[in-house]
Amino acid sequence: MKTIRTGMMTLAALAVLGTNIVSAASEPVKELSVNVNGSALEQAAIFDKEQQTVLVPLRPVAESLGYKVSWNNEQQAAEVQKGAIASYAKVGEDRYPFAKMYKTLGAKPLLVNGSTYVPVAFVDEILQAEVHVTDSAVTVVDEEAEKAPVRTGTITAINKKDDGKISIALNGYETGIILHISAETKMTDASGKELKPEDLKLGMEVEATHQQMMTMSMPPQTGALSIVVKSSLESAEVIGTTGKVTSIEPDQQGTYKMVVEGRGLTATSPEKVALIINDKTSIVNAKDNKALKPEDLKAGMNVFAFYGPKLTRSLPPIGVAEKIVVEITEAE
Numbered sequence: 534m535k536t537i538r539t540g541m542m543t544l545a546a547l548a549v550l551g552t553n554i555v556s557a558a559s560e561p562v563k564e565l566s567v568n569v570n571g572s573a574l575e576q577a578a579i580f581d582k583e584q585q586t587v588l589v590p591l592r593p594v595a596e597s598l599g600y601k602v603s604w605n606n607e608q609q610a611a612e613v614q615k616g617a618i619a620s621y622a623k624v625g626e627d628r629y630p631f632a633k634m635y636k637t638l639g640a641k642p643l644l645v646n647g648s649t650y651v652p653v654a655f656v657d658e659i660l661q662a663e664v665h666v667t668d669s670a671v672t673v674v675d676e677e678a679e680k681a682p683v684r685t686g687t688i689t690a691i692n693k694k695d696d697g698k699i700s701i702a703l704n705g706y707e708t709g710i711i712l713h714i715s716a717e718t719k720m721t722d723a724s725g726k727e728l729k730p731e732d733l734k735l736g737m738e739v740e741a742t743h744q745q746m747m748t749m750s751m752p753p754q755t756g757a758l759s760i761v762v763k764s765s766l767e768s769a770e771v772i773g774t775t776g777k778v779t780s781i782e783p784d785q786q787g788t789y790k791m792v793v794e795g796r797g798l799t800a801t802s803p804e805k806v807a808l809i810i811n812d813k814t815s816i817v818n819a820k821d822n823k824a825l826k827p828e829d830l831k832a833g834m835n836v837f838a839f840y841g842p843k844l845t846r847s848l849p850p851i852g853v854a855e856k857i858v859v860e861i862t863e864a865e
Contacts, residue, residue: 565666569597569673578671579650584640587666588650589673591622591642598662598675599717611642611649613660616744616756617713620659622651631659632748661746681742681758684710686822687858688737689775689837690798699730702752703741704819705775705837705860712743712757719759728762735773735798736766736839736856738822766855768841773798774806775837781830789827791857792849793838801842808838808854815856825859835860 564577567589574597576590591611592602600615610623620630622642629636636659640652656673657664665672689709690702700713714720720728733739740761747753776795783789789810797804810816816825819837830836837858844850 565668566670567594567673568670569594570675572597576648578653579645581640581643584652586640587653587671588640588643588645589653589656589671590645591649591651591655594656594673595660598660598673600660615717616715616758617748617754618659618661618744618746618756622649622655624649629655629659632746661744682745683740683742684712685740685763686738686819687817687837687856688733688735688739689773689819689858691733691735699733700754701733701757703739704822705835705858706752707835707860708820709752709860710743710747711752711754712741712760713754714757714760718757720762721760722762723764728760733760733762734765735771737762738764766839768855770842771839771855772802772842773837773839774802774804776804776835778830778832778834778836780832783827789830791830791838791854793836794849798837803844803850805849806838806840806844807847807849807851808840808857809851810854810857814854817856817858819858819860830857830859 563580565580565587567574567576567578574593576593578587578589580587595602595613600613603612605612605621608621608623610621612621622629624642624644627637627639627641629638638652638654638658640654643650653664653666653671656662662673662675684703686704688701688703689705692700700711702711703709714730720730722728740763742758744756744758747755774793774795774797776793779792779794781789781791790807791810792805792807794805810827816827816830817823818825837860838854839856840852840854844852
């Protein structure tokens with residue numbers, strides 16, 4: 534959580550300062566200028582004497598921070614959404630959705646001259662921006678991009694929703710993360726060429742920056758700010774199976790044959806597959822992305838195995854492994 538920084542005696546001083554606008558309840562309030570990321574807003578913030586707090590105009594502040602703002606007529610509330618963050622502010626109600634829960638901020642939104650105003654705590658705790666309050670000004674700084682966490686790993690799942698939105702899983706389940714892709718997510722390859730969500734494929738190694746706020750689910754979920762594809766697998770179409778290694782054994786040619794049984798990662802992926810591991814097969818640990826050797830693979834390990842669509846018609850079908858991500862070893 535960020536800190537709302539206020540000068541000492543700020544709120545007390547505001548309570549006795551002059552008046553120059555009128556709220557919906559005709560209570561005199563003090564105006565304060567608002568600056569977001571270095572740009573001054575036309576609408577002023579106000580000090581609400583009754584609630585003893587500063588409130589800011591929701592729409593211009595949220596939109597300046599990259600949020601989409603809309604009106605929910607059924608809820609009679611102003612909604613905000615950016616990446617994985619979605620919430621709303623309802624006039625007269627100190628109850629704000631956040632990370633699948635509700636927060637109380639000690640103050641309620643007000644309707645002022647036709648605009649929804651929210652307490653500065655909403656900007657801090659819901660919109661996740663840093664707020665500085667003085668006797669005459671509110672300064673909001675979105676430092677998320679500069680402080681954005683970076684996650685490097687392998688795309689182990691791609692989920693396409695009915696509404697067209699896409700999310701990806703990096704590094705499996707136990708040690709992974711789910712990243713939601715939005716229109717604001719910047720995607721490129723290693724050379725800087727712009728990519729689209731549909732360009733993302735299973736088995737790709739990516740470097741992703743994401744929002745600091747994450748759900749407390751397993752795995753955690755958050756919004757992707759940027760994704761850089763560092764490498765892709767050779768096959769134009771990549772399919773995969775995740776599950777346990779039921780058997781693995783070397784042959785006389787120095788290659789290994791591994792059987793994985795669990796769940797197919799695409800509509801055409803088998804639940805059980807036998808894979809040939811050769812010197813071109815990439816094997817990495819999901820925890821730290823360090824390279825492993827074929828002899829490190831053991832029966833009982835949980836893996837994400839990626840391969841091309843060309844498989845034999847045997848039971849189980851046989852293919853050639855292009856990449857294996859080891860999630861949990863038998864020893865763990």
